[in-house]
Amino acid sequence: MTPSRTPLRTRLRTLLTGAAATATTATLLLAAPATAADPPLRDLATTKAKVIGTAVTGSKLTATYGDLAGTQFNSLTPGNAMKWESVEPTRGTYNWTEADQIVAFAQAHNQQVRGHTLVWHNQNPAWLTNGTWTPAQLGTLLQDHITTEVTRYKGKLAAWDVVNEPFNEDGTYRPTIWSDNLGTDYIAKALTWARAADPTAKLYVNDYNVEGVNAKSTALYNLVKSLKERGIPIDGVGLQAHLILGQYPSSLQQNIQRFADLGVDVAITELDIRMQLPSTDAKLTQQAVDYKAVVDACVAVTRCVGVTVWGFTDSDSWVPDVFDGYGAATPYTENFTPKPAYYAIAQSFGGTPSAEGCAATYSVPSQWNTGFTGQVTITCSPGRSLSSWKVSWTYGAGQRVTQAWNATCAQAGASVTCVNASYNGTVPSGGSVSFGFNGTWSGNNPVPTVTLG
Ligand code: G3I
Numbered sequence: 001m002t003p004s005r006t007p008l009r010t011r012l013r014t015l016l017t018g019a020a021a022t023a024t025t026a027t028l029l030l031a032a033p034a035t036a037a038d039p040p041l042r043d044l045a046t047t048k049a050k051v052i053g054t055a056v057t058g059s060k061l062t063a064t065y066g067d068l069a070g071t072q073f074n075s076l077t078p079g080n081a082m083k084w085e086s087v088e089p090t091r092g093t094y095n096w097t098e099a100d101q102i103v104a105f106a107q108a109h110n111q112q113v114r115g116h117t118l119v120w121h122n123q124n125p126a127w128l129t130n131g132t133w134t135p136a137q138l139g140t141l142l143q144d145h146i147t148t149e150v151t152r153y154k155g156k157l158a159a160w161d162v163v164n165e166p167f168n169e170d171g172t173y174r175p176t177i178w179s180d181n182l183g184t185d186y187i188a189k190a191l192t193w194a195r196a197a198d199p200t201a202k203l204y205v206n207d208y209n210v211e212g213v214n215a216k217s218t219a220l221y222n223l224v225k226s227l228k229e230r231g232i233p234i235d236g237v238g239l240q241a242h243l244i245l246g247q248y249p250s251s252l253q254q255n256i257q258r259f260a261d262l263g264v265d266v267a268i269t270e271l272d273i274r275m276q277l278p279s280t281d282a283k284l285t286q287q288a289v290d291y292k293a294v295v296d297a298c299v300a301v302t303r304c305v306g307v308t309v310w311g312f313t314d315s316d317s318w319v320p321d322v323f324d325g326y327g328a329a330t331p332y333t334e335n336f337t338p339k340p341a342y343y344a345i346a347q348s349f350g351g352t353p354s355a356e357g358c359a360a361t362y363s364v365p366s367q368w369n370t371g372f373t374g375q376v377t378i379t380c381s382p383g384r385s386l387s388s389w390k391v392s393w394t395y396g397a398g399q400r401v402t403q404a405w406n407a408t409c410a411q412a413g414a415s416v417t418c419v420n421a422s423y424n425g426t427v428p429s430g431g432s433v434s435f436g437f438n439g440t441w442s443g444n445n446p447v448p449t450v451t452l453g
Contacts, residue, residue, distance in 0.1 A: 041342075041349065047349065051308075053075030053076060053309070054075075054309050054312040055077045055079040055116075056079060058078065068312060068336060070108075073111065075112040079116075080098075081099040083117060084123065085126075086098065087099060088125055112158035112159075113156065113157045114158060114161065118145070118149060118150070118164075119142065119146070120164040121176035135181040142178065147196070154201075157198070158201065160198075160204065164207070165206070167210075167216050170216070188232045191233050204234075204235065204236040204238045205237055205238070207237075207239075211241050211252050212249030212250070212251040212252055221259065224237060235264060236267055237259050238266075238269035243272070245286055245287055247290075253300050256301045256303075260303035260304070268304070271294060271308065272330055277320075277328060281428050283328070284429045285340055287328075287339070288385060289344070292347060292348050295345050307345075314329065314330050314334045317330050357380060358379065358384050359379055360451070362376050362447055363447070364447065367445060370441065372399075372438070375436045376434065376450060377434040382430040385431075388420055389419070390417060391451070392416060392417040393448035393451065396414070397443055402439055403438045404435060407420060407424075407435035421435075
């Protein structure tokens with residue numbers, strides 16, 4: 001279960017408010033580091049009529065991994081368990097153990113499942129790829145595979161990635177065991193067989209490097225258009241979105257929209273944003289910006305059904321195995337600490353930017369007969385960041401702020417509220433931002449308790 005933070009927050013407030021009366025510097029922590037936003041991502045996504053999913057490994061669905069997978073996400077995609085080599089490692093001998101486990105977990109947690117994937121050039125069983133087959137035999141094998149697997153999960157899956165990665169980067173069809181032997185119409189056949197086996201699952205074609213408008217996504221667009229014109233069952237396109245830090249495709253929303261305008265759904269199916277290791281606060285902050293841009297683009301288009309991350313923790317990511325020196329691509333650290341990217345996703349779905357893990361410190365660097373200079377520093381611990389901030393306090397001895405810099409401050413009675421200037425709203429993970437002000441005092445000049453948020 002997601003731990004409730006309210007009692008701790010209250011305790012901290014009480015403790016720190018008491019201590020502040022005698023301290024020369026007052027800091028109000030809003031909460032200890034948390035493992036989740038309040039409310040969880042799946043609840044936020046639901047308010048936007050979107051799903052938030054994650055790829056999962058069945059054997060890991062216990063303890064913290066299982067807890068987070070079940071509470072934060074409302075859609076699961078088996079990362080490997082439904083691929084052909086997983087379900088039929090030996091011809092005619094099926095192993096549904098992990099796939100069944102994931103489907104059962106999803107049902108127990110009121111989650112959707114995206115089936116992944118029926119027709120691909122990777123992760124096919126050796127008996128298939130090493131065999132010698134006529135095109136007719138391959139067609140029968142593929143039809144049987146699709147029919148068997150889709151029938152097994154009939155009525156239980158929200159969607160299937162029926163065909164995975166059919167295109168080259170230049171938009172030509174990828175030469176594979178399927179296109180080489182069955183021609184490119186293997187795609188139409190696969191979709192038709194899948195629909196026959198489960199009329200309710202949404203049927204997708206899924207690919208990578210098709211997030212922005214480019215030759216490959218235009219090829220996908222033309223394929224979908226032609227399938228629709230021919231009456232072939234196609235319900236959606238999956239944009240995998242294996243992205244690189246700072247390389248968010250600016251035409252993502254436009255691309256999603258053009259598919260929506262064709263009359264199909266769009267899903268971001270495998271989002272991760274890799275960076276060169278080691279990760280730094282600056283990179284994590286950039287990653288949060290990139291994650292937010294992707295989720296924002298989906299939220300902006302009605303037919304974008306949602307976003308699935310390709311593993312929610314860095315300990316379950318394919319990236320370090322494949323891209324030497326790269327990693328930290330998911331929204332949680334290996335130790336299940338949410339990163340700025342996690343909070344960015346929450347914010348895209350309408351969550352309030354969280355000030356948790358950040359603190360404001362009030363100090364008086366100089367003071368003279370009737371005046372003083374004050375300073376407030378906002379600091380975020382590693383893994384936390386802010387994109388805007390507001391600090392407020394109440395003076396207890398008649399002090400007045402007369403002039404502020406690096407913030408806009410207003411005082412009403414004893415209450416002072418300061419918000420960031422246009423240029424310093426971002427407090428990076430592990431970093432800080434300060435602003436200053438001059439004020440007047442008489443009698444005494446006690447340090448107030450400041451609130452961030
Ligand atoms: O299961 C064996 C294990 O027995 C063995 O000890 C171990 C040794 O390396 O390998 C394990 O298999 C690995 C398998 O993942 C399960 O962990 C394979 O080597 C490894 O190649 C395989 O990688 C998967 C990859 O697809 C294969 O192409 C990743 O986990 C999976 O996340 C990734 O997912 C794909 C999507 O399906 C399609 N889009 C791209 C995405 C990322 O590559």
